[in-house]
Amino acid sequence: MWKCECGEFNNDDLEFCGQCEKPRLSDPAGQGKQLTTRAMFRRIQDFILFDIAFCAMVALYCVVVDGKVLPPERFGTIAVPEVLKTTLPIIAIILFQILLVINILRMLYTSAFTSEKNSVLLRRIYQMLKKDQNKKPGGEE
Numbered sequence: 001m002w003k004c005e006c007g008e009f010n011n012d013d014l015e016f017c018g019q020c021e022k023p024r025l026s027d028p029a030g031q032g033k034q035l036t037t038r039a040m041f042r043r044i045q046d047f048i049l050f051d052i053a054f055c056a057m058v059a060l061y062c063v064v065v066d067g068k069v070l071p072p073e074r075f076g077t078i079a080v081p082e083v084l085k086t087t088l089p090i091i092a093i094i095l096f097q098i099l100l101v102i103n104i105l106r107m108l109y110t111s112a113f114t115s116e117k118n119s120v121l122l123r124r125i126y127q128m129l130k131k132d133q134n135k136k137p138g139g140e141e
Contacts, residue, residue, distance in 0.1 A: 058089045
C-alpha cells in the first residue's frame, strides 16, 4: 500500500492515485538503482573483462594439468583423470558464457522495463497537463 498526497491509500500495483489521478511519487531510497547508458556499458565491459580473465585461468589450468609448465620431476605428477582434462574446462567455459549472457540480458531487460515505465508515466503526465489546459478557458492561467 502507498499513500497519496491527497490521503488516499492505493494498491502497490497502481502507478496513479485512484481518487485524484496524481502519479505515484516514491522516495529515492525506495527506488531501485537506475543505470545510465555509460554505466550500463561500463558494466558490460567489466563482464567481458572478467570473462576474458576467467577463460585465461581455464587455459592456464589446461596447461598446468598437461604438465608443460610444472615438470613432473620437480613438482610431482598431478593426478587428474584423462576425462576431466578435456571436459572440465569446456564445461566451465560454457557455463560461464551462459552466465555472462544471462547477466547482460537481465541488465538490458531491466533498462528496457524502466524506460517503458518512464514512457508510460510521462505520457500520463502529458495527458493530465493537456486535460488541465482544456479545462481553463482559452488555455490561459
